[in-house]
Amino acid sequence: MTGETRRPHTGRRRNEAARRAILDVAVELLGGTGDTPVTIDTIAAAAGVGKQTIYRWWPSKGAVLLEAVAERAGADIPVPDTGSLHDDLRAFLRATFRAAGHERTVSVLRHTMAEAQRDPHAREHMRAFIAGRREVLRGLLERARDRGEVSPATDLDLVVDQAYGLLWYRILAGHAPLSEEAADALARALTEQVRG
Structure with a gap:
């Protein structure tokens, strides 16, 4: 264990804290001024979730952002x-x-x-x-x-x-x-x- 806090696995059910983190991070990253392209990987990493969590709940990066x-x-x-x-x-x-x-x-x-x-x-x-x-x-x-x-x-x-x-x-x-x-x-x- 590296000392990082990880959210508990929630299966297919949406975890509201993870959902909120994903949506907030998506807007923050896409509204930023950095040159790094925003991908599902960068959103997942910044939100502290696996990219499979995002794909389980949304079909694409655009769908995350629009929500x-x-x-x-x-x-x-x-x-x-x-x-x-x-x-x-x-x-x-x-x-x-x-x-x-x-x-x-x-x-x-x-x-x-x-x-x-x-x-x-x-x-x-x-x-x-x-x-x-x-x-x-x-x-x-x-x-x-x-x-x-x-x-x-x-x-x-x-x-x-x-x-x-x-x-x-x-x-x-x-x-x-x-x-x-x-x-x-x-x-x-x-x-x-x-x-x-």
Whole structure:
């Protein structure tokens, strides 16, 4: 025994401590600035688990990362319900841009999108992640429509595309920051657009 603390073997059942360590390490490694490529081996070593543990629970590196990103998005971005479309949009977009705009998060999101282009498992997880975030924003817009703030003729999916389109464009192209000012300007523009 080398003195290293090893987690007890848990068989096929997920050990929550090991799961949490794997997800946290995956985000940390992929968001880092080092030149070492991130692989299942590097994730397993940093998390203190065997790579077979990761493969038992996830089909690929991209799937690990996307689960971590989805969990954090749900925890970091509250869904406001102020009774005002503009205020809800502004609060939601500010929180979304703030969470996604950190340098490490931008790196993780770029990497996960790249993984989703080459790995079908990661692609599936990316679609589920995006669908979940879209559903949250669409729900906010539906509440506003029910209050009479959104024209019934408005294509809500197109509005959601515009909001997330700006976010992903800035993440992937890197030409401008995901700033509070950008969130506020987008909230104003979308509010005006949907009033009809």
